[in-house]
Every structure is written in C-alpha cells, then in structure tokens.
Amino acid sequence: MRSKIATLLSITSLCCSIMISSQVYAGDTIKIGSFLAVTGGASFLGDPELKTLQMYIDKLNKEGGVLGKKIELVHYDTGGNPKKAVNFIKRLVKKDRVDVIIGGSTSGTTLAVAPLVKKFKIPMISLAGSIKIIEPTQKWLFKVPHTDRMAAAKVFADMQKRGFTKVALISGSGGFDKSGRTQSLALASKYNIKIVADESYGNKDTDMTAQLTKIRASDAQAILNFGFGKAPAIVTKNIKQLGIKLPIYQSHGVASKKYIELSGDAANGVRLPAAAIVVANELADDDIQKKVTMAYKTQYEAKYDQVSSFGAHAYDALMITIKAIKQAKGVDKKALRTAIERTQNYVGAGGIFNMSADDHMGLKEDSFKLLEIVDGRWQIVN
Amino acid sequence: MSDYILQFLISGITVGSIYALVGLGFTIIYNASDVVNFAQGEFVMIGAMSAVSFSIAGIPLIIAIIMAMMVTVLVGFALNQFAIKPAKGASVVTTIIITIGASIFLRGAALLIWGKDFYSLPAFSGEQPIHIAGATILPQNLWVMGVSVLLVSAVLWFFKYTLLGKAILACSCNRTAAQMVGINVGKMMLLSYGLSAMLGALAGVLIVPITFSSYDAGIMLGLKGFSAAILGGIGNPIGAIVGGLLLGVLESLGAGFISSGYKDAIAFAIILFVLFVRPSGLLGHEHQERV
Numbered sequence: 001m002r003s004k005i006a007t008l009l010s011i012t013s014l015c016c017s018i019m020i021s022s023q024v025y026a027g028d029t030i031k032i033g034s035f036l037a038v039t040g041g042a043s044f045l046g047d048p049e050l051k052t053l054q055m056y057i058d059k060l061n062k063e064g065g066v067l068g069k070k071i072e073l074v075h076y077d078t079g080g081n082p083k084k085a086v087n088f089i090k091r092l093v094k095k096d097r098v099d100v101i102i103g104g105s106t107s108g109t110t111l112a113v114a115p116l117v118k119k120f121k122i123p124m125i126s127l128a129g130s131i132k133i134i135e136p137t138q139k140w141l142f143k144v145p146h147t148d149r150m151a152a153a154k155v156f157a158d159m160q161k162r163g164f165t166k167v168a169l170i171s172g173s174g175g176f177d178k179s180g181r182t183q184s185l186a187l188a189s190k191y192n193i194k195i196v197a198d199e200s201y202g203n204k205d206t207d208m209t210a211q212l213t214k215i216r217a218s219d220a221q222a223i224l225n226f227g228f229g230k231a232p233a234i235v236t237k238n239i240k241q242l243g244i245k246l247p248i249y250q251s252h253g254v255a256s257k258k259y260i261e262l263s264g265d266a267a268n269g270v271r272l273p274a275a276a277i278v279v280a281n282e283l284a285d286d287d288i289q290k291k292v293t294m295a296y297k298t299q300y301e302a303k304y305d306q307v308s309s310f311g312a313h314a315y316d317a318l319m320i321t322i323k324a325i326k327q328a329k330g331v332d333k334k335a336l337r338t339a340i341e342r343t344q345n346y347v348g349a350g351g352i353f354n355m356s357a358d359d360h361m362g363l364k365e366d367s368f369k370l371l372e373i374v375d376g377r378w379q380i381v382n
Numbered sequence: 383m384s385d386y387i388l389q390f391l392i393s394g395i396t397v398g399s400i401y402a403l404v405g406l407g408f409t410i411i412y413n414a415s416d417v418v419n420f421a422q423g424e425f426v427m428i429g430a431m432s433a434v435s436f437s438i439a440g441i442p443l444i445i446a447i448i449m450a451m452m453v454t455v456l457v458g459f460a461l462n463q464f465a466i467k468p469a470k471g472a473s474v475v476t477t478i479i480i481t482i483g484a485s486i487f488l489r490g491a492a493l494l495i496w497g498k499d500f501y502s503l504p505a506f507s508g509e510q511p512i513h514i515a516g517a518t519i520l521p522q523n524l525w526v527m528g529v530s531v532l533l534v535s536a537v538l539w540f541f542k543y544t545l546l547g548k549a550i551l552a553c554s555c556n557r558t559a560a561q562m563v564g565i566n567v568g569k570m571m572l573l574s575y576g577l578s579a580m581l582g583a584l585a586g587v588l589i590v591p592i593t594f595s596s597y598d599a600g601i602m603l604g605l606k607g608f609s610a611a612i613l614g615g616i617g618n619p620i621g622a623i624v625g626g627l628l629l630g631v632l633e634s635l636g637a638g639f640i641s642s643g644y645k646d647a648i649a650f651a652i653i654l655f656v657l658f659v660r661p662s663g664l665l666g667h668e669h670q671e672r673v
Binding site for chain 1: 386389390392393394396397400497498499500502504509511513518520589592593594596599601602633634635637638642643645646
C-alpha cells in the first residue's frame with residue numbers, strides 16, 4: 001500500500017514537472033526562421049548551411065538554451081528559387097511569427113526578399129555573397145560572407161606586389177562568376193592593372209583550350225579565373241596542357257580540397273583568396289581564428305563530411321544572432337536589430353566582425369587569407 | 383595565326399570526339415525501336431561514377447571499368463524491364479517521355495548515392511601533353527578518339543553482319559513481322575537497352591579523366607551527344623561521329639574567332655540551319671513511309 005502511494009505520488013509529481021516545463025517552453029521559445037537552397041543547383045550552399053544551423057541549435061538547447069529559453073528553427077527549402085523565397089518570408093513572419101531570419105543561400109533569393117524584410121521590420125542575416133545586399137545599407141538586412149569585391153581586391157593586391165600590370169581574365173557563366181567578373185573589371189585600374197583579355201566559358205563545358213589559346217597570344221603576365229565547381233579545375237588543367245607558364249589566380253569559389261584533387265599536379269603554384277576555415281589546420285597556433293575554426297571543423301566533421309566555408313557562414317550568422325539576443329536581453333525586433341548592428345570584435349569562422357550603421361557585414365579585406373597550392377597542399381602566403 | 387587555327391581545330395576535335403562517343407550510344411535503342419533514349423546521358427554518368435567508386439575502393443582500374451560497365455548494363459536492363467516494357471504498345475513519343483522520366487529518376491538516385499561532389503579518374507596513360515606543330519593534345523583524348531573509331535566499326539559490323547544486329551533492326555522496321563519470323567522482340571529490346579547502357583558506360587569511363595563527373599553530368603553530355611547524333615543523322619553510327627566532330631569544331635572555332643560567350647549559340651544556329659536543309663541529318667536516310 002505504501003509503495004502504491006509512493007508510485008502515485010511520484011507519477012503526479014512527474015506529471016506536474018512535465019506540465020511546468022512545457023509551460024515554460026511552449027509560449028516562450030526563441031524562433032529563428034530560415035530559408036535556404038537545400039536542394040537544386042545551389043544545394044552545395046544550402047545543404048551545409050542547414051546542417052550547421054540544426055547541429056548548433058541542438059547543441060545550444062542541450063546546454064539549456066539562450067536566456068533560459070529553447071531555440072526553435074523554422075526552415076523552408078527554396079531550391080534557390082527567388083519566388084519561393086518571397087512566399088516563405090511571408091509565411092515565416094505572418095504564420096510562424098519568427099523573431100529573426102537567417103538566409104537565404106543565394107544572392108538572388110536574398111535580394112528578392114529585401115523589400116519584404118524592410119516592410120515587416122524583421123532583422124535578417126543573409127548567407128549570400130553579392131555586395132548589393134549591403135550596398136547601399138538597408139536597415140534590417142545584414143550579411144556574413146565575404147564579397148566577391150574583397151576577393152578581387154585581395155588577388156589584385158598580390159598581383160601588384162609581384163609587379164604584374166597586364167592580366168587575362170577568364171570567367172564562367174554562373175551568377176557568382178559574372179558578378180566576380182564585373183567586380184574585377186571595375187577594380188583592376190585601382191591596382192594599376194589592365195585586363196588585356198576577357199574570356200568566358202559555360203560552367204558545364206568540358207574544354208576551355210580555345211579561350212586559353214587566345215589568352216596565350218595576348219601579352220598577359222598572369223591569369224585570373226573567376227569560377228565555381230568543376231570548370232576552374234578544367235581551366236587549370238588546360239593551361240598546363242597548352243604549356244602556358246603564366247601564374248594562375250583563382251577565386252574563393254574553388255577554395256576546397258576538391259579543386260586540388262581534380263586539377264592534380266596542374267594546381268601547384270595556383271594562388272587564391274580563401275576564408276580561414278579552409279586552412280584551419282594550417283593556421284598558426286597564435287592565430288586569432290585558430291580556436292573558432294578548429295572547433296567548428298571538428299564539430300562538423302564528426303557528424304558530416306568535409307567542412308566548407310558555406311557552412312561556416314551559417315555558423316557565424318547563428319552566433320552573431322545568439323550574441324545579439326543575449327545583448328538585447330530578449331527578442332524585441334528593434335532591440336535585436338540594434339544589437340546585431342553593434343556586433344564588435346566577434347571572432348568568427350569567416351573573420352573578425354565589426355559591424356556599424358554603414359557596414360552591415362563588418363569584415364575587412366584581411367579576413368581573406370591568400371593561399372598558394374604547394375605540392376597539393378594549401379600554404380598561407382604572407 | 384596558323385598555329386591558332388590548328389589548336390582550335392584540335393580542341394574542337396577533342397571535345398567533338400567526346401560528343402561523338404556519347405552520341406553513338408543513342409543509335410542502338412533508336413535502331414531497335416525508333417525511340418530516342420533521353421536517359422543515355424545518365425548511362426554515361428552512372429558508368430563514370432561507378433568506375434570512380436570502384437577505383438576509390440582500391441579495385442584495379444581495368445577491373446573497376448568492367449564492373450562499372452556491368453552495373454550500367456544492369457541499370458539498362460532495369461530501365462527496360464520496369465519502365466519501357468510495362469508500357470507495351472505505347473507510342474514512340476510516350477516511350478520517349480518515359481525515358482525522360484527515367485533520366486530524372488536516375489539523376490535523383492545518383493544524388494542520393496554519390497552526393498553533389500565532382501569525381502575524376504586518373505588519366506589512363508599520363509597527363510603529359512603531346513605537341514603537334516605548336517598545338518597540344520592530351521593522351522587521354524587519343525584514347526577517346528581511338529575507342530570511338532573502334533566502337534563505330536563494332537556497331538556498324540554488328541548491325542550489318544550479325545544475325546542479332548539484323549534482328550534488332552527488324553524489330554524497328556516492323557514489330558509484328560519480326561515476331562512472325564520468330565524474333566523474340568521482348569528479348570531484343572532488353573538486349574538493345576543493355577548494349578546502349580554498355581556503350582554509355584564505356585564513354586563515361588573514357589571521358590571522366592578529362593571532363594570529371596557529378597550526379598548531373600548526364601544532362602549536358604546527353605544533350606550534346608543527342609545534338610551530335612541528330613546532326614549526323616540519328617541511327618547511323620558514322621553519322622554520330624561526323625556530327626560530334628562537327629559540333630565540337632564549330633564550338634571551338636566560334637569561341638576562338640567570334641566570342642566565347644556565344645559559342646553554343648553559334649553551334650546550335652548552324653545545326654538548325656543544317657536540319658532545315660536536311661531534316662534527317664547529314665548522313666541520315668530519308669524516311670520512307672510504306673503504305
């Protein structure tokens with residue numbers, strides 16, 4: 001009898017505690033909305049981004065949440081389609097009533113929702129590259145990835161240091177490639193560099209020797225390839241095949257082990273700008289980003305495949321959001337927006353973020369490392 | 383200037399031989415049933431990807447290639463058994479649409495198996511370019527060209543001189559009559575899908591060191607190979623080679639002399655013009671409808 005009462009009591013107390021805890025969390029979670037290109041052509045961006053968000057939100061919740069509240073991720077897959085992104089933003093704000101938004105993966109989806117973000121007055125941190133997202137600055141819109149202009153500037157600065165004044169540009173047909181080409185053409189003269197050849201290729205082409213033959217006949221001193229995916233590896237191999245001895249520069253679009261693997265020996269000597277996360281292992285122990293990049297890399301690779309800079313952008317966006325929520329002591333949209341804008345000295349996987357009212361990204365050019373491929377491995381060029 | 387043109391021509395021929403090799407795969411199923419198999423590009427991709435997987439697993443290259451071809455042949459059989467055969471009696475257009483559906487399915491399956499990454503194989507005989515009068519070519523390209531020539535001869539011989547080849551042709555000419563003279567039409571269809579898959583896989587394995595491969599590589603290769611086959615006259619193995627080389631050279635000259643951004647447009651404009659003048663392709667036979 002006594003034991004029966006004891007069980008009964010313990011059951012009631014259990015019920016009570018469950019009810020209390022669910023009461024605390026039910027009406028009182030922090031809702032983070034996101035719309036990413038998890039499927040479709042840009043899935044190489046959205047897939048690691050979503051995995052990163054889910055992994056770290058689970059981790060935070062296990063550690064007790066933020067300000068004693070659980071975090072809930074509401075996610076929609078845009079497939080990279082700007083029209084869908086617009087619908088999802090409406091749903092996130094009106095139906096799901098999220099407090100802050102992280103996304104989208106591509107510049108197209110981000111720019112498509114920008115007017116709505118302004119209208120709904122909700123803070124949003126984009127994971128896309130285009131400089132148009134932060135120039136001109138929009139009150140509610142932030143972004144964390146480096147811009148293509150920063151990549152071009154990093155490359156041109158190194159070319160200037162090596163005394164090159166005539167450069168051949170070859171770029172792909174995608175949005176990333178085209179935007180990179182535009183920025184390169186606009187920026188070159190600042191570094192006393194003349195673009196003497198401007199060739200292009202389709203991203204699914206299998207051979208670029210015709211374009212490179214034309215570059216071989218020009219008086220270029222170096223080749224810059226702004227591209228993405230497999231095409232830059234083919235360009236690199238074709239350059240070697242044609243016996244062109246000019247130094248090769250690539251963009252941050254190929255900053256992955258895959259590029260080295262596909263290009264083989266031809267990749268040796270290639271220089272490119274890249275985020276610190278790509279070379280986390282190679283960073284000096286006293287590098288300010290060593291700790292954060294290694295921690296993210298270990299966490300991610302313990303669960304999934306090789307780490308990419310894209311997932312790292314999602315990590316930075318989430319951490320900046322969490323910091324801002326803590327600073328604002330809640331999720332009041334206005335206070336949260338101001339807190340994000342006041343992000344100072346946040347050491348992230350992509351660089352050191354110092355945001356301000358006119359800089360909604362907060363990264364400086366030195367957040368890119370210049371790498372050279374030596375014997376199939378990354379080496380940081382100082 | 384002359385070494386320019388030579389390099390453009392050689393570039394065109396190397397790309398063209400890839401298109402030709404893929405285009406050749408379209409001929410067998412077309413000859414058996416008048417159907418253009420839009421999953422042909424996926425055969426190429428599956429051949430390439432499985433060869434890479436077997437090779438990564440430590441299997442010697444030559445055995446990996448044979449195993450990849452067997453895998454692809456099985457996929458070809460499965461395509462016939464589970465998608466084409468149940469739609470027996472469907473019109474040619476319906477069957478073509480089924481192959482489009484199958485290609486989307488195969489692409490999705492490949493995405494699940496291999497993910498979104500690019501893969502490559504080491505070149506068969508090194509990567510040292512061979513110099514020919516100021517222009518260069520890779521040994522792997524010679525492999526592609528050599529095997530294309532061999533395969534064309536083999537396919538020609540198969541349709542002209544073997545009973546099996548003739549039986550397959552008979553199925554497309556008149557299904558009922560073929561059945562009446564004792565040809566097992568169902569078996570012939572199965573065989574034609576298997577053979578097509580094998581040709582596709584071989585093409586994939588040969589070109590993957592040059593072009594790399596990913597789950598969606600079949601779309602572009604299939605499209606270019608199809609254009610090559612149509613330009614040369616679909617169903618004719620020599621036509622696929624002529625069409626492929628012509629397409630490659632047009633693209634390369636277009637990129638070299640006019641604009642690299644418009645090279646596809648230039649090539650396709652010329653294809654449209656050729657088909658306007660000769661609707662059945664350069665080497666195609668005029669279709670004779672018998673009443």
